[in-house]
Amino acid sequence: MSETAVSFALNGRPGISDDTRARILNAVAELGFTPNYAARTLAGAGSSTIGLVVARAPESIGSEAFFLRLIAGIQSVLSARHYGLLFQVVPSVEEELDVYRRWSVDTRVDGVVLVDLHQEDPRPAVLRDLGMAAVLVGGPDPQGRLSSVAIDDAAAARLILDHLSALGHRRIAYVAGDPELEHVRQRSQAFMSYAGDADADVVVIPTDFSTQAGTGALAGQLARTEPPTAIVFENEVLAVAGVGVIKRWGLSVPDDVAVVSFEDSVICSAMRPQITALHRQTYHYGSAVAEHLMRQVNGEQVASIVLAPPVLVARGSSDPSAADDDGDLPVSDLLK
Amino acid sequence: MSETAVSFALNGRPGISDDTRARILNAVAELGFTPNYAARTLAGAGSSTIGLVVARAPESIGSEAFFLRLIAGIQSVLSARHYGLLFQVVPSVEEELDVYRRWSVDTRVDGVVLVDLHQEDPRPAVLRDLGMAAVLVGGPDPQGRLSSVAIDDAAAARLILDHLSALGHRRIAYVAGDPELEHVRQRSQAFMSYAGDADADVVVIPTDFSTQAGTGALAGQLARTEPPTAIVFENEVLAVAGVGVIKRWGLSVPDDVAVVSFEDSVICSAMRPQITALHRQTYHYGSAVAEHLMRQVNGEQVASIVLAPPVLVARGSSDPSAADDDGDLPVSDLLK
């Protein structure tokens, strides 16, 4: 076998018969040969690496569990193809852009996963200009510059609103996250348009994700002459803090105030009462993202996709009839 | 300037005057030149990449926040040296070993960070045989095969025990994690030797980290004729679940039963009562780990180090005098 033939077989290039290709691939599998990735990269054949940068300021700490699960899902796809994941945590979006620029000149990654899209986000344009393959987690990009894999946040919000509506709630507050984030904006919008449709009293209060801001916003709501009977929180940390505030206010969960979280976590079922939460299948989300990106890396033009909305797990914090242990989602399910 | 001189300057090799070296480094900095990493790797000069593999079965999900903070700390050191972090989440230790073997033949990383050391752990020996630079997070390796950066878990345990002792507790239970893990073993040992020294009634109950096992173990303790007056939990998730069980048992926290967690998290200060917890400076831990590893990568022989024990943040779950808000560690501090 010539060097050329082997290289063609390995890289799926034409100019070689199917039979020869099969024989080569067999031999390669048998010998356990893997081409040296540095040599491949230097020769311009891609780095077999995907990049993921998370720019998080200390304040906006939220559900980190989300990232580990997302990464696990991404790698279920990458590992099978012998791809690695280069992972960076940086303090700001500016440094995130620097990372992309360096990766680009070094051809260190074949593509990147983009998270936390926000208003006026400079990243899609930069990635475009750099010519990097990229997939947006949680778009879609309003300007359509990047292909995305998103969860339908509006549908997710309606799931919560329907649940609360069925339980008879008419005054609802949403303690939201940073409205700069695209998914927060979408959720807020869904809440407001529900208010119009259902003629309900809906309040959306943006926060910076801190429990300080969250509990402050909540206290403001409870102090109203006609306080809301249901509070929806952006994530489980805010929800836990919220339950504490409600109880100290002398009110009962769920009898006086129902509580729902946009994010599930073991904490939600560990608490008493357990907290009703939207459950995203983050692991599957991750693998969908990775598959989407791999297609782009292989030169396909891939359309944005919207995944099915998450599942609402009704528990004691909103549904008095939900026996605590019924809402106890097994830990193994939470990882899926 | 000759190609050789530049290369020597960049790689800190001798055979070049200090003056020339300085001039070259200046020019390089000014031009923003960074050597192509793939070419470096192929030429045998290291990959400018560090690897971190986390093997976690779905059941042993615990404080994922720990990993993100550890990684952020690691990267505060790596980024400054233009090093990348290759991060893998795999389902089992066997697959973790496969990753190391592949990385080794591909010279994909210059060194690795090892976490979750357990009994009869095959990884130190494999890494040794592969000749990979490695640093152990949370050792020391009982057999001394790998250099480690550890938190003094015995001292950490004593910190908790002293706190409880000062509050008058004589019957203490420790709802532990998987005793296969080295740090769990060390903590348990510290509890048992305290029992002997202080003639106290101490029980250590191993679990698989699941809230099911944790609440089961706790219920067993509360059912004793002389139940413990203080319960120490391996992490914040178990602690939160434990508080729920104690309350449903008709007991009060902290009046009837004091609660302490070995791991801090925003959740601990979001809960009411807030949960007393050991606070590791995980971010700094990460940077210490990375510096230790970088020295090894540079060929130094580095001795294992033990970091100062964590700080105990006394809150309402154990200390009735701790006003709730006093124990409220700012989120920004939690990230440090």
Next chain:
DNA sequence: CTGAAAGCGCTTACAG
């Protein structure tokens, strides 16, 4: 399909 060859961008002995 084969074979010989250039090239990717570095590092590193080697002779000056």
Next chain:
DNA sequence: CTGAAAGCGCTTACAG
């Protein structure tokens, strides 16, 4: 210190 050169292990036109 310089300069010319080999080599790292691939990919990829190119002529057969």
